[in-house]
Amino acid sequence: MPSVIAIVVAFDSAEALPECLGALKAEGVGVIVVDNASSDGSATEAERLGACVIRNARNEGYGRANNIGGWAADSEFLLIVNPDVVVEPGTVATLLDAAERYPDAALFAPQIVEPNGRVFYQPRSLLAGYLENPIGKLAIPDGEACAPFFSGACFLIRRETFLRLGGFDESIFLFYEDDDLCRRITDSQAALVYVPKAIVRHGRGRSSARRPGLVFKSRWHQAWSRAYVSHKYGLYNPAAGMFFVNGLKTLGAALTGQRKLIERYGGSAAGALAYMRGRTALEQEGLS
Structure with a gap:
């Protein structure tokens, strides 16, 4: 061995x-x-x-x-x-x-x-x-x-x-x-x-090649997973707060036309909302 x-x-x-x-x-x-x-x-x-x-x-x-x-x-x-x-x-x-x-x-x-x-x-x-x-x-x-x-x-x-x-x-x-x-x-x-x-x-950031939608997807899972592990260990669930804060930031970015920030904050808001609605990360990726 x-x-x-x-x-x-x-x-x-x-x-x-x-x-x-x-x-x-x-x-x-x-x-x-x-x-x-x-x-x-x-x-x-x-x-x-x-x-x-x-x-x-x-x-x-x-x-x-x-x-x-x-x-x-x-x-x-x-x-x-x-x-x-x-x-x-x-x-x-x-x-x-x-x-x-x-x-x-x-x-x-x-x-x-x-x-x-x-x-x-x-x-x-x-x-x-x-x-x-x-x-x-x-x-x-x-x-x-x-x-x-x-x-x-x-x-x-x-x-x-x-x-x-x-x-x-x-x-x-x-x-x-x-x-x-x-x-x-x-x-x-x-x-x-x-x-x-x-x-x-x-090398930070060299694990995967860049592709459209990657930031949104990454931020979605980051928000969802934070809410998931918080609930798993009986910690304060941050999902509602993440949705509220990032939702406001998404609206602000949309008003100023900052597409990169829309993707970033929108992904976080969407991941938090998905967790609150009971959607799993595996369902999101078609794995369930």
Whole structure:
């Protein structure tokens, strides 16, 4: 059994895949690319680069596609990797070393460096309500540390834990699936560990090619998923407030003819309204 297999979910990601998969190959990591019905040849490109490819007949969403890859993998660990993420040399070995040293931990997060050199570190989450000082000044740890939330852009997780918890919540098509998974890990009394010596570069926005309507769709799911996870964990449901605020912003943008803002705010208002009306994200995508 290999120690780790990387799962990369692709959706029109052909441009980003060569660098992502090339870095994983250099680390000696096997890769499963789960292609969400891309139209740009992502699946063919992934096969050319030596990855095992699972071709979904339709776009199953980020979490659901990762679950498909997780079930197909035969390894002790899963490395969840966005296609616009590039692992630095030695990163995978460093994460595996941390996993050996912390047997009671389930998830291991690398240091994520953005294109401008900024380190992305956000231990706060909508679902991490037990933080003692949630609005305090953010201090990035110099060394390994525990936190209740890490980004889903790249992390190492014990496959047994991932499958036992049911993987990502399959009711979510996009957004907040990493918050939800991290919450369920902490609720299971397992730790999440930050490993800053493991470094990845995140290309932000290069995961999928731009297409008309993408902003509206993205904002729709962001609003819907926020309302969904809030209700799931008994938090204040923000759907009505999101609909009201974004509805007003949409009207304002329409009066001034700002089409980009109409799409942005309109998507958020529509997602919130859909949740209040009982429509699911899967119904929205034709998956139910």
